Amino acid sequence: MKKVMITKAGGVDVLDVQDFPAPSPQRNEVVITTKACGINFADILARQGLYPDAPQLPTCVGYEFSGIVTQVGPSVDPSWKDKAVFGLTRFNGYADTICVPVDQIFEKPDSLTFEQAAAIPVNYLTAWQLLVVMGALTADDSVLIHNVGGGVGLAALEIAKHIGATTYGTASPGKHRFLVEKGLDHAIDYRSANWEDELKALTNGLGVELITDPIGGNHWRKSYRALRATGRLGMFGISAASDSSWQGKVKLLKTAVQMPFFHPVNLMNTNKAVFGVNMGRLWHENEKIRQWMMHIIDGVNEGWINPHVDCSFTFDQAAAAHQYIEDRKNKGKVVLTP
Ligand SMILES: NC(=O)c1ccc[n+]([C@@H]2O[C@H](COP(=O)([O-])OP(=O)(O)OC[C@H]3O[C@@H](n4cnc5c(N)ncnc54)[C@H](OP(=O)(O)O)[C@@H]3O)[C@@H](O)[C@H]2O)c1
Incomplete structure (x- = not known):
């Protein structure tokens, strides 16, 4: 079997496709031949040596996949065999063969391509936790989604639109037209202008009820300031730290x-709330994750969830895939295909 390995911390050149013995399923496990593997920003940070939750290098990262179940372990319902599925894995996701507990996979809806299915788990579960579970977003609320053009951002936009909230989003200006076509009410350029001033102007100085912020550091202070009374700030990333050179540390x-x-x-005294989200620390809450995923799959079947895959790269092109994201070119998801 083949895996894309991070051989050491560094630039995109440290990614390398290597051969490994194929896994065999233990009790409650299934083996999947993958068709697509999702890339997440955490993988970029792991490669840069800046992701605290990553395994020791060299390692294979990747949290999600889609594919076909080829083997089932003892005590697993044999009807899973040959099913098209998608799911979560605790690392080792950039691989053509993946072995995971059966309760981490879900049947792939027929309406989705394998690439789209691999784009669901991390982005949509994170967005669901931020907006629905902890953000308690309602139709009367307004929400500011930072990096709305990325994978989590677009997922959050779809969920917020379905709820009926007013949506504001920050993104590089080249993505604004696409985002407005996707239903974003107000696109804000945060690269060359002060987004706080623009949001203030757009909301008559009031701010918004919910902000999702994956930038981190001082940016969380700004987002907190931009909340309206009763507002909630969801913090879930440290994109601000991203850098492949020595400056990363x-x-x-x-x-x-x-x-x-x-x-x-x-x-x-300000009537505000703050909360944090880290999907990588929820492996012990599988029942919750499965419940949230059922709502997301309902959304796919009802048509209001439609994962946007920007492009796919082969395993050999993994370096180009990481570079594409680091260059901020991606709109929504980038996947690897074996
Ligand atoms: N806590 C969790 O459970 C969890 C789960 C998933 C993701 N996250 C976090 O959420 C954030 C987004 O993840 P994602 O997978 O949705 O990202 P993604 O799809 O890979 O999107 C990356 C986008 O982020 C923006 N960006 C902001 N700062 C950047 C920087 N310093 N370098 C490169 N791009 C930057 C760029 O878009 P614009 O320039 O257009 O804004 C870029 O296109 C990351 O911080 C990630 O770690 C956290």
Whole structure:
């Protein structure tokens, strides 16, 4: 079997396709021959040596996949065999063969391509937790989705539109037309202008009820300021630290040092709430994850969830795939195909 390995911390050239013995399924496990493997920004940070939750290098990252079940282990319902599925894996996702517990896979809806199915787990579960579970977004609310053009961002946009909330989003300006076509009410350029000023102007100085922020560091302070009374800030990433050179470690330190502290008295007196999301730390809550996924699959079947795959790269082109994301070119998901 083949895996795309991160051989050491560094630029995109450290990615290498290597051969490994094929896994065989143990109790409650299934083996899947993959058709597509999702790339997440956490994988980029892991390759740069900046992702605290990544396994020791060299390693194979990747949290999600789609494919066909080729083997079932003891005690697994044999009807899973030959089914088209998608699911979650705790690393080792950039692989043509994956072995996972059966409760981490889901039947692929027929309406989705394999590439689209591989684009669902991390992006949509994260967005669901941010907007629905912890963000409690309602139709009367407005939401600011930072990096709305990325994988989690577009998933969040679809969910927010379905709820009926007013949507604001920050993205590189080249993505604005596409995002408005996808239903974003207000696209904000955060690269060359001050998004706080623009949001203030757009909301008559009030701010919004929910902000999803994966940038981290000082940016969380700004987002907190931009909340309206009763507003909630969901923090879920540290994109600000991303850098493939030696400066990455410096940026990571700067991001950590600049993180705000939220005083309870200030939270009370401003009527605001803050919360954090880390999907990589929810492996012990599989029942919740499966429940959320059922809502997401309903969304696919009802037509209001339609994962946007920007492009796919072969395993041999993994370096180009990572570079594409680091260059901020992606709209929605980028996947690898074996
Ligand atoms: N906590 C969790 O459970 C969880 C789960 C999933 C993702 N995340 C986090 O959410 C964020 C987005 O993840 P994703 O997988 O949706 O990302 P993605 O699809 O790979 O999108 C990357 C986009 O982020 C924007 N960006 C912002 N700062 C950047 C930087 N320094 N370098 C390169 N791109 C930057 C760029 O778009 P624009 O320039 O257009 O904004 C870029 O196109 C990441 O921080 C990720 O770690 C967290």
